[in-house]
Amino acid sequence: MTYARTEPTDQEPDIRARPPLVREFLLVAGLFLAYKFGRQAANGHVEEAFRNAGDVWDLERTLHLPGEGAVQGLLLHSQPLIHAANTYYAAVHFPATALFLVWLYWRRPRHYVRSRRVLAALTGAALVLHLLFPLAPPRMLPAAGLVDTGQVYGPTVYGQTPATDTMANQFAAMPSLHVGWAVMVAVGLIVATRSRWRWLWLLHPAVTLLVVVGTANHYWLDAMVVGAMLAVALAVFRLPLSARTVPARQPRPDLWGSVEGAPGPAYAGGGAPGAFASAVPAGPAEPGAFASAGRPPSFGAVGGPAETADGADAGSRAPARAGAVR
8 A cells, every 4th residue: 555645635725615604603603602601600709719729829839830920020021021911912812713713714614614613612611611610810819929910011801800800700710712722723724734834833822821821811730721621622623634745545556467447567467477478488589589570569558568460479368368367
């Protein structure tokens, strides 16, 4: 069995694989609204959220994970840098994911369907975990000693009173969908594109991880948990093969011949091993032996050695050819 490297077959979008636009818009919008309302329904578990935050902080220290303050300390050295980090956190998360889905829908419909399923499964599972495990972010935990960079330096997407924030649930730190969606965007674009620079998309989740930790909006464990959840979702909803190379399976030719339509060795001509030997005169050939036949034998022809003018020779090879296919 052999495999051949072929050119990508989806350079142009497969229109047949593209689902109806209105249906997809309503579906994605409905999932997003369900997630937002679901997060708000989890508001109010203040005591439980802070208790869980203390447990997560202690677990990270037990696992000897690096302190979130180390990343924040690097950002706080420059006010423009911390302001850029807050802006990235507030302004890149949703637009980047939305543009990712729009581009896939238009240019890679097959990849779009599976990527949307992965994102929907990941977001639904995250909502369940938000409801079951409310968690205050490290910026609220006194033991962490971190700065709420959004409130101090701006911009921020959260209200000053987390318990009564009607725009977002601030006690839904685990898992970090900022990191989960960013990783999915990078994976989806790497698989769906062919550019040699496509691996640079990994910078998006890398920067997102540093931003969510440096701004004290998430713990390291928040990113680790969402990574595990995304791995499960990707295993369930497999993405299509990379658009760069698609292995093409070729049928293995039979050693001495093949059925009709299958390629065989050039010298075999569909005949038995003796067919090749019978076409060559026994003993050393005289210089003019082939010339007497009028033309040289063509052993590379698809149909086997070329027929000679001698009818007896052609007839002598017929039994060999007939015995090639059982």
